[in-house]
Amino acid sequence: MAAERDPPPPGDAGQARFGEAEDGEDLFVGAVGALESNPSSPEPASLPAEDISANSNGPKLVDSFLDDDPDDLFAEATEEVSLDSPEREPILSDGPSPAITPIMAPRIDSTLFDQALEEEEDNGDTFDICISVSDPEKVGDGMNAYMAYKVTTKTSLSVFSQNELSVRRRFSDFLGLHSKLASKYMHSGYIVPPAPEKSIVGMTKVKVGKEDSSSTEFVEKRRSALERYLMRTVKHPVMLKDPNVLQFLESSELPRAVSTQALSGAGILRMVNKAADAVNKMTIKMNESDAWFEEKQQQFENLDAQFRKLHASVESLVCHRKELSLNTASFAKSAAMLGNSEDHTALSRALSQLAEMEEKMEQLHMDQAYADFYLFAELLGDYVRLLTAVKGVFDQRMKTWSKWQDAQLMLQRKREAEAKLQYANKPDKLQQAKDEIKEEIVEWEGKVQQGERDFEQISKTIRKELGRFEKERVKDFKSVIIKYLESLVQTQQQLIKYWEAFLPEAKAIA
Amino acid sequence: MPTISQEYKTALRSVSVDLNNDVSLLIDIPDALCERDKVKFTVHTKTTLSVFQKPEFSVPRQHEDFIWLHDTLVETEEYAGLIIPPAPPKPDFESPREKMHKLGEGEATMTKEEYTKMKQELEAEYLAVFKKTVQVHEVFLQRLSSHPVLSKDRNFQIFLEYDQDLSVRRKNAKEMFGGFFKNMVKSADEVLISGVKEVDDFFEQEKTFLLDYSTKIKDSTTKAERMTRAHKNVADDYIHVAAILNSISAEENTALKKHLDKFSDMFEKLRKVEGRVASDQELKLTELLRYYTRDIQAAKDLLYRRARALADYENSNKALDKARLKSKDVAQAEDNQRQCMQKFEKLSESGKKELTSFKGRRVVAFRKNLVEMAELEIKHAKNSVSLLQGCIETLKNC
Numbered sequence: 001m002a003a004e005r006d007p008p009p010p011g012d013a014g015q016a017r018f019g020e021a022e023d024g025e026d027l028f029v030g031a032v033g034a035l036e037s038n039p040s041s042p043e044p045a046s047l048p049a050e051d052i053s054a055n056s057n058g059p060k061l062v063d064s065f066l067d068d069d070p071d072d073l074f075a076e077a078t079e080e081v082s083l084d085s086p087e088r089e090p091i092l093s094d095g096p097s098p099a100i101t102p103i104m105a106p107r108i109d110s111t112l113f114d115q116a117l118e119e120e121e122d123n124g125d126t127f128d129i130c131i132s133v134s135d136p137e138k139v140g141d142g143m144n145a146y147m148a149y150k151v152t153t154k155t156s157l158s159v160f161s162q163n164e165l166s167v168r169r170r171f172s173d174f175l176g177l178h179s180k181l182a183s184k185y186m187h188s189g190y191i192v193p194p195a196p197e198k199s200i201v202g203m204t205k206v207k208v209g210k211e212d213s214s215s216t217e218f219v220e221k222r223r224s225a226l227e228r229y230l231m232r233t234v235k236h237p238v239m240l241k242d243p244n245v246l247q248f249l250e251s252s253e254l255p256r257a258v259s260t261q262a263l264s265g266a267g268i269l270r271m272v273n274k275a276a277d278a279v280n281k282m283t284i285k286m287n288e289s290d291a292w293f294e295e296k297q298q299q300f301e302n303l304d305a306q307f308r309k310l311h312a313s314v315e316s317l318v319c320h321r322k323e324l325s326l327n328t329a330s331f332a333k334s335a336a337m338l339g340n341s342e343d344h345t346a347l348s349r350a351l352s353q354l355a356e357m358e359e360k361m362e363q364l365h366m367d368q369a370y371a372d373f374y375l376f377a378e379l380l381g382d383y384v385r386l387l388t389a390v391k392g393v394f395d396q397r398m399k400t401w402s403k404w405q406d407a408q409l410m411l412q413r414k415r416e417a418e419a420k421l422q423y424a425n426k427p428d429k430l431q432q433a434k435d436e437i438k439e440e441i442v443e444w445e446g447k448v449q450q451g452e453r454d455f456e457q458i459s460k461t462i463r464k465e466l467g468r469f470e471k472e473r474v475k476d477f478k479s480v481i482i483k484y485l486e487s488l489v490q491t492q493q494q495l496i497k498y499w500e501a502f503l504p505e506a507k508a509i510a
Numbered sequence: 511m512p513t514i515s516q517e518y519k520t521a522l523r524s525v526s527v528d529l530n531n532d533v534s535l536l537i538d539i540p541d542a543l544c545e546r547d548k549v550k551f552t553v554h555t556k557t558t559l560s561v562f563q564k565p566e567f568s569v570p571r572q573h574e575d576f577i578w579l580h581d582t583l584v585e586t587e588e589y590a591g592l593i594i595p596p597a598p599p600k601p602d603f604e605s606p607r608e609k610m611h612k613l614g615e616g617e618a619t620m621t622k623e624e625y626t627k628m629k630q631e632l633e634a635e636y637l638a639v640f641k642k643t644v645q646v647h648e649v650f651l652q653r654l655s656s657h658p659v660l661s662k663d664r665n666f667q668i669f670l671e672y673d674q675d676l677s678v679r680r681k682n683a684k685e686m687f688g689g690f691f692k693n694m695v696k697s698a699d700e701v702l703i704s705g706v707k708e709v710d711d712f713f714e715q716e717k718t719f720l721l722d723y724s725t726k727i728k729d730s731t732t733k734a735e736r737m738t739r740a741h742k743n744v745a746d747d748y749i750h751v752a753a754i755l756n757s758i759s760a761e762e763n764t765a766l767k768k769h770l771d772k773f774s775d776m777f778e779k780l781r782k783v784e785g786r787v788a789s790d791q792e793l794k795l796t797e798l799l800r801y802y803t804r805d806i807q808a809a810k811d812l813l814y815r816r817a818r819a820l821a822d823y824e825n826s827n828k829a830l831d832k833a834r835l836k837s838k839d840v841a842q843a844e845d846n847q848r849q850c851m852q853k854f855e856k857l858s859e860s861g862k863k864e865l866t867s868f869k870g871r872r873v874v875a876f877r878k879n880l881v882e883m884a885e886l887e888i889k890h891a892k893n894s895v896s897l898l899q900g901c902i903e904t905l906k907n908c
Contacts, residue, residue: 302761310754317747324740331733338726343719347873350880474766481773482905488780489898495891503884509877 129155129234131249133227136219138206139170145207146170149223151230153249159241165250171198173248174226176257180244181233187400189393189461191469192239193232194385196225224374228382235472277395286398290459296466297394304387311380318372325365332358346509353505357498364494371487379480383473390469393462400458404451411444529652534558537655537670539648540568544640548572549601551647555670562671573600575669575676576647582665583654590815590853591860592660593868595653596804601643606636624753627778631746631785638789642797649801709820710858716865717813724806731799738796741788748781768908776901780894787890794883802872809868816861819854826850 135150153165178195186192202218230249234240248254288294332355339351418437421430530536534557541552554568580597583589610632617625651670654660669676708714755774762770826847833843 299761303758306754306758306761310751310758313747313750313754317744317751320740320743320747324737324744327733327737327740331730331737334726334730334733338723338730341719341723341726343715343723344869344873347876350876354880470764474764477766478769478905481769482902485773485776485898485902485905489895489902492891492894492898496888496895499884499887499891503881503888506877506880506884509873509880 127235129153129157129240131227131230131234133223133230136223143207146172147206147219147222149226151249157240159246161250167249167252169248169254171196171203171222171226172257173254174229176254177233177244177248178229179257181239181242184242184244185238186389186392187396189396189458189465190236190238191386191389191393191465193229193236194389196222196229197385221378224378225382228378232382232386236468286401292463293394293397293459300387300390300394304384304391307380307384307387311377311384314372314377314380318369318377321365321369321372325362325369328358328365329362332356332362350505350509353502357502360498361495364491364498368487368491371484371491375480375484375487379476383476386469390466393465397455397458397462400451400455404448404455407444407447407451411441411448414441414444529649529656532656535655535661537648537651539644539651542640542644547603549640549643551644553651553670561667567671567673569670569673571669571676573598573647576650578676579665579669580650583660583663584811586663589660589663590819591812591857591864592657593805593808593812593864594660595650595657596801596808598643598646598650599804601639603636603639606632606639609635620750621753621757623756624750627749627753628746631749634785634789635742638792642793646797646801712862713813713816713858720806720810720813724803724810727799727803727806731796731803734791734796734799738788738792741784741791745781745784745788748777748784752777752781769905772901772905776897779897783890783894783897787887790883790886790890794879794886798875798879802875805868805872809865812861812864816854816857819850819857823847823850823854 130153132152132154133149134152136147137149139146139148148168148170151167151169153160154163156163175195175198178192182192199218199222202215202222205215206219233245239245335351335358336355339348339355342348342351414437418434418441421434421437530538536556538554539551540554543550543552549572551571551573552568553571554566555562556566558565576598580594583594610629613625613628613632620628654663654666660666708717752774755770755777759767759770759774826843826849830840830843830847833840
C-alpha cells in the first residue's frame with residue numbers, strides 16, 4: 001500500500017465538470033493544473049501556492065470511473081477555476097494516513113474532538129466586516145426588468161482592497177455566487193450558506209410595475225434576505241477568503257450568471273442530478289461506525305422537523321397579527337362614522353377619539369407583525385434552509401464513504417483477477433496480462449487510500465463545520481430572542497401610552 | 511355541565527349601568543345550568559312589594575320564557591309608547607362547539623401539552639359565552655324591574671313568581687296573538703317611518719338620528735367582532751409557538767437551552783394575557799355595541815308605532831272631513847278622530863320621555879364601558895411589560 005501514488009487520470013474528470021463553460025474562462029487549464037500537482041501525498045507542508053487543493057474542483061473526490069454517478073455540484077457549470085491562497089491549507093492537511101484501511105473508519109472519541117474544535121473556533125473571533133444591502137432600484141422595463149441592489153461592505157480586514165466598498169448587484173448575481181461556492185465547497189463537507197429563494201410570483205409583480213404594498217413588501221423581504229445571506233457567507237472563515245466572494249463584493253462588473261435560471265441547460269441538469277441523488281441516497285446504506293455522526297445526524301433531523309413546525313406557527317402568527325391590524329383599521333373607520341352619527345356631543349367626541357386611537361393601534365399591530373416576521377420568522381426560515389444544507393453535508397460524507405467502498409471492491413476484484421491469471425492456460429499472453437493487472441492493482445490501491453483519506457478529511461471538516469454551525473446558531477438565537485422580546489415590550493409600552501391618552505377622554509363623557 | 515358562581519357574576523356587570531338599585535324589586539340570576547343545548551336560568555327575586563306572595567323566591571326559566579315575556583310586552587297596546595327592552599339573544603354555543611370539534615380532529619397533529627392548552631382555551635371560551643348569555647338575560651329583567659310602568663306588568667310578575675312550567679302559558683299566548691303585530695313591525699319598518707310627515711321637531715331629529723345611528727352601530731358591532739376574533743387567533747398562535755419551543759428546548763443540549771425554556775415560558779404567559787385582552791375587549795366593547803344595536807332597534811320600533819298612530823290620526827281627520835261633507839256618521843267619525851288623537855298624543859308624550867332617558871342611559875353605559883376597557887387594557891399592557899422585562903433581564907444575565 002505504500003507504493004508511489006500516481007495521480008488519477010486527469011482527462012475524464014476534467015471533461016465531466018467543465019462541459020458547460022459559459023463563463024468563457026479557460027477552465028481546462030486550471031483542471032489539468034490541479035490534477036498535476038495532486039496533493040495526495042501525505043506531506044502537507046510544502047505545497048506550491050498554485051495548488052488548487054480540493055476546494056475548487058475537488059479532483060480527489062470525483063473519480064473518473066464513477067461517471068455514472070454525476071456529481072450534481074459540477075453541473076453548476078459557471079464555477080470558476082480560481083487559484084486559492086495557501087491560507088486554505090487546513091482542508092489539505094491530511095496528517096499521516098492510518099496504516100491499514102479497514103472497511104470501517106476507526107472509532108473516534110467525540111468529546112476530545114469537540115474540545116479541539118472549540119479551541120480552533122475561538123481564533124476566528126476578531127471579525128470585522130459589515131455588509132449591507134440597500135437601495136433597490138428597478139432597472140429596465142417589462143419582463144426583462146430586474147431589481148438592482150446596492151451592496152456596501154465596511155471592513156478593516158486586509159484581504160479587501162479598501163475599507164469601504166460599494167457595488168450594484170442583481171438577484172441572479174447572488175445565486176451565481178452561491179452556485180460557485182456550493183460547487184467548490186459542498187462536497188468537502190462545508191456547510192455553504194444557502195441563497196435566498198427565487199419567487200416567480202413576487203418578481204413578476206415587480207417587473208410588471210405594480211406599485212402596491214405587496215410588491216414593496218416583497219422587495220424589502222428580498223433585500224433583507226440577501227443581506228443576511230451575505231453576512232452568513234462572510235462569517236464563514238473559508239468562504240470569506242474565497243476569490244468569488246471577494247470579487248462579488250468588490251468588482252464593479254460581474255459576468256452574468258445565466259445558468260442560475262431555472263430553465264437553463266444548467267438548471268435542467270441540476271434537476272436531473274437532484275433526482276439521481278435522491279435515488280442514490282436510497283441505495284447507499286452506510287455502516288456508521290462513528291457514534292458521534294450517528295447521533296448528530298439524528299439530532300439535526302429532529303431539529304429540522306421542529307424548526308419547520310415552528311416556522312409554520314410563527315408564519316401563522318404573522319398572518320393573524322396582520323389580520324388584527326386590518327380589522328382594527330376597519331373598526332377605527334366604523335367607530336369614526338359612529339362618532340359622527342352620535343348626537344350627544346361628549347360621547348361623539350369620545351367615539352372619535354376612540355377611532356383615532358384604534359388607527360394608531362392598527363399601525364402598532366402592523367409594526368409588531370413586521371417584527372414577528374423579520375426578527376423571528378425569517379430567522380427560522382433561514383435556519384430551515386441551513387439545516388437542509390447541513391443534511392446535505394451528511395449526504396456528501398455518505399457519498400465519499402461509498403466511493404471509498406467502491407474502490408475497495410474494485411481492488412478486491414483486480415486482486416482476484418490477478419490470482420486467476422496464475423492458473424491461466426495461455427502462456428504467451430500471460431506475462432502481458434500479469435503486468436497489466438499489476439498496474440491496475442497499484443492504481444486501485446492508490447484510489448482506496450485516497451478514498452479513505454477523503455473520507456477522513458470530510459469527516460473532520462464536518463465535525464468542525466457542525467461545531468461552528470452550532471456556535472452560530474446559539475449566538476443567532478440568543479440575540480434574536482432578546483431583540484424580539486424587546487420589540488414586544490416596545491409595542492406594549494406604546495399600547496399603554498395610547499390607552500392612557502384615551503382614558504381621560506372616556507372619563508370626560510358627561 | 512358548567513354552572514357559574516357568584517364571584518364570576520359580580521365581575522360581569524358591564525353592559526348596562528346598575529339597574530338593580532330599587533330595593534322594592536331586586537332581581538338577579540345567581541345561577542344557571544347548561545344541559546345539552548338548553549340553558550336553565552335561576553331567576554331570583556327579592557321584593558318588598560305586596561303584590562308578590564313572598565318577599566324572596568327563585569324560579570327556573572328557559573330562554574323561550576324570556577322571549578314569551580318580551581313578546582307579550584311588545585303586543586301590549588298600552589305599552590306602545592314605551593321602548594320595550596330588547597329580547598336577549600338565544601344562547602349560542604356554536605362557535606366554541608365548532609372549534610372544539612376541529613380541535614378533536616386535529617388532535618393527532620399536536621403534542622399532548624398543546625392539545626391540553628387548546629382545550630383549556632376552548633373551555634374558557636365556552637364559559638365566557640355562558641357568562642355572557644346569563645348577563646344579557648339578567649339585564650333584560652333588570653331593565654323591566656327598573657321601569658316605572660313595565661315593572662308593574664302582570665305577565666312580568668307571573669314570570670318572576672309562577673313556580674310551575676311556563677310553557678303552557680307560552681303556547682296560549684302564541685295562539686292569542688299569533689305574532690301578528692310583531693310580523694307587521696318587521697316588514698313595514700323603515701319605509702313607514704321615513705315616509706310619514708313629521709310635525710314635531712324633536713321626533714324629526716330623533717328619526718334622522720336613529721335611522722342613521724342604527725346602521726352605523728350595526729356595522730361597528732360587526733367590525734368589533736372581527737377585531738376581537740383576530741385578537742383571539744393571535745393568542746391561540748402563542749400557544750402553538752410556546753409548545754414547539756418547549757419541544758425544541760427539551761432536546762437542546764447547548765447554551766441555548768435556557769433561553770429557549772424562558773422564551774417558551776414567556777409565550778405561554780403572554781398568551782394568557784392576550785387572551786384576557788381579547789375577552790375584555792369582547793365584553794366591554796363588542797357586547798356594548800351589540801346590546802345597543804338591539805336597543806336602538808327597540809327605540810326605532812317605538813318610532814314606528816308612533817308613526818302608525820300619526821298615520822291613523824291623519825286618516826281619521828280625513829275621514830271626519832269626509833263625514834262632515836256627506837253629513838253621514840259624523841259622530842262616529844268624531845269619536846274615532848278623538849281616539850286617534852289621544853292615542854297619538856299619549857304615544858308622543860311617553861315616547862319623548864322614553865327617548866330622552868334612552869339617550870341618557872346610552873351615554874352612561876358607553877362611558878362606563880369605555881372607561882373600564884381602557885383601564886383593563888392599561889392593566890394588561892403593564893402586566894405584559896413587567897413579564898417581558900423580567901424575562902429579558904434574566905436572559906441577558908444568563
